[in-house]
Amino acid sequence: MALRNTLETLVTVFGGSGFLGRHVVRALAKRGYRIRVAVRRPELAGFLQPMGQVGQIHAVQANLRFPQSVTAAVRDADVVINLVGILFEAVMAAGAQTVAEAANAISAPLIHVSAIGADEKSSARYAKAKAEGERLVLAAHDAAMIIRPSIIFGPEDDFFNRFGALARIAPALPLVGGGATRTQPVFVGNVAEAIAKAVDGDLRPATIYELGGPDVRTFKELMQYVLVVTQRRRLLVPVPFAVMKLQAMILQFLPKPPITPDQVELLKRDNVVSEDAKRDKRVLEGIGITPESIEAIVPTYLWRFRKTGQFNPHVAQP
Numbered sequence: 001m002a003l004r005n006t007l008e009t010l011v012t013v014f015g016g017s018g019f020l021g022r023h024v025v026r027a028l029a030k031r032g033y034r035i036r037v038a039v040r041r042p043e044l045a046g047f048l049q050p051m052g053q054v055g056q057i058h059a060v061q062a063n064l065r066f067p068q069s070v071t072a073a074v075r076d077a078d079v080v081i082n083l084v085g086i087l088f089e090a091v092m093a094a095g096a097q098t099v100a101e102a103a104n105a106i107s108a109p110l111i112h113v114s115a116i117g118a119d120e121k122s123s124a125r126y127a128k129a130k131a132e133g134e135r136l137v138l139a140a141h142d143a144a145m146i147i148r149p150s151i152i153f154g155p156e157d158d159f160f161n162r163f164g165a166l167a168r169i170a171p172a173l174p175l176v177g178g179g180a181t182r183t184q185p186v187f188v189g190n191v192a193e194a195i196a197k198a199v200d201g202d203l204r205p206a207t208i209y210e211l212g213g214p215d216v217r218t219f220k221e222l223m224q225y226v227l228v229v230t231q232r233r234r235l236l237v238p239v240p241f242a243v244m245k246l247q248a249m250i251l252q253f254l255p256k257p258p259i260t261p262d263q264v265e266l267l268k269r270d271n272v273v274s275e276d277a278k279r280d281k282r283v284l285e286g287i288g289i290t291p292e293s294i295e296a297i298v299p300t301y302l303w304r305f306r307k308t309g310q311f312n313p314h315v316a317q318p
Contacts, residue, residue: 008034009033009034009078009079009199010033010034010035010036010076010077010078010079011028011033011034011035011036011077011078011079011080011081011199012036012038012073012074012077012079012080012081013025013028013035013036013037013038013081013083014038014039014062014064014070014073014080014081014082014083014084014099015038015039015082015083015084015085016035016037016038016039016045016048016059016081016083017037017039017041017044017045017047017048017059018083018084018085019152019154019156019157019158019188020083020085020113020152020188020191020192021037021083022047022048022051022156023154023188023189023191023192024081024083024192024195024196025037025048025051025052025057026051026192027189027192027193027195027196028196028199029051029052029053029056029057031196031199031200033056033199034056034058035052035056035057035058036058036059036060036073036077037057037058037059037060038059038060038061038062038070038073038074039059039060039061039062040061040062040063041061042059042060042061045059046059060072060073064084064091064094064095064096064098064099065091065094065095067098067101067102070098070099070102071102071105073102074099074102074103074106074108075106076106077103077106077108078108078109079108079109079110079111079199080099080102080103080108080109080110080111081110081111081112081113081195081199082096082099082100082110082111082112082113082137083113084096084099085113085115092126092129092130092132092133093129093132093133093136094136095133096112096133096134096136096137097133097136097137097139097140099112099137100112100136100137100138100139100140100141100144101140101141103141103144104140104141109143109144109145109198109205110137110141110143110144110145111144111145111147111195111198111199112133112134112137112144112145112146112147113147113149113195114130114131114133114134114146114147114148115127115130115148115149115150116148116149116150116184116210116211116212116271116272116273117130117266117269117271118130118131118133118134118148119131119269120132120135122265122266122269123265123268124262124263124265124266124268125262125265126262126263126266127265127266127269134146134208138206142206143205143206144205144206145198145203145204145205145206145207145208145209146207146208146209147191147194147195147198147209147211148208148209148210148211149186149191149210149211149212150183150184150185150186150210150211150212150213150271150272150273151183151184151185151186151271152185152186152187152188152191153185153186153187153188153213153294153297153298154187154188154189154297154301155300155301157188159185160222160226160294160298160301160302161301161302162258163222163223163226164226164229164230164302164304164305165305166258167226167227167230167232167234167305168230168232168305170234171234171235172234172235172236172237173223173226173227173234173235173236173237174237174239174244174259175219175220175223175236175237175238175239176219176239176241176244176259176264176267177219177238177239177240177241177244177267177268178220178238178240179218179219179220179221179223179236179238180218180219180220181218181219181267181268181269181270181271182216182217182218182270182271182272183216183217183218183219183222183270183271183272184212184213184215184216184217184271184272184273185212185213185217185222185294186211186212186213186284186291187213187291187292187297189292190211190213190284190289190291190292191211193289194209194211194284194287194289197287197288197289202287202288203287207282208277208282209277209282209283209287210273210274210277210282210283211273211283211284212272212273212283212284212291213291213292213293213294214291214292214293215293215294216272217294219267220236223236224236225294225298226302229298229299229302229303229306230302230303230305230306231306231307232305232306241264241267241268244259244264245261245264245265247259248260248261248263248264249261
């Protein structure tokens with residue numbers, strides 16, 4: 001698709017007020033697009049408006065479980081983006097299908113964000129729901145672009161911040177399954193830029209892109225890095241998957257559980273970009289984006305978990 005980079009182009013973004021969403025909205029606003037942010041609670045999305053010019057960003061009410069609201073949210077849109085990732089099959093699968101059908105009905109290009117771990121055979125509900133969502137999206141909109149990021153990091157992330165907070169209060173950090181699972185954390189700004197380039201028309205329709213950072217790290221290496229950046233001395237305790245899942249079944253009833261049973265299941269498999277995606281240039285580097293490293297970004301927000309915060313004279317190294 002080829003789109004003009006002007007205010008004549010209207011982009012509807014489902015889930016635009018979330019962690020990834022706010023970065024996508026910012027990237028689109030810088031390019032001059034008009035942005036309709038479709039969320040369940042538009043009154044809570046006012047913080048997005050200063051990212052653009054007056055009238056450029058507008059929030060509307062939409063719920064993926066109600067097709068009429070989705071149809072209204074995509075009306076007259078030139079491009080549709082679905083970022084909604086809440087773990088409910090009715091949203092990840094059927095909701096994704098609803099968005100795809102609505103976009104297809106108005107012949108609008110669709111960008112659907114999934115995850116590298118998407119797998120219909122996975123033991124994790126999240127991965128299965130993501131795979132089902134992809135299947136339903138492509139069945140409803142055969143030209144849809146699928147974006148599969150690895151673990152996304154950035155100032156508001158739920159990964160490094162979670163373990164940084166845990167390192168502040170716990171005597172030890174768990175190495176789930178021994179900590180050997182490989183991951184490829186990707187900066188949220190890079191993912192947002194990739195999505196914005198898709199809106200520009202730089203990505204291929206009906207194609208699955210896999211987005212990962214410049215380095216592959218094991219879970220153990222990431223926990224070690226968290227301790228270095230937060231300047232905490234903590235034990236790293238290997239915990240078998242079965243034991244960790246049992247503990248997670250108890251912890252999941254906390255208001256903000258450190259880990260859930262489904263996340264334990266996800267950690268049984270590597271979360272890295274495939275060799276096929278690299279070869280076909282369906283990765284960040286292949287679309288002209290240089291991925292940021294965790295060393296360049298994570299210390300800028302994880303410092304708040306240090307004993308003396310940002311006023312510590314020592315500079316953390318990986």
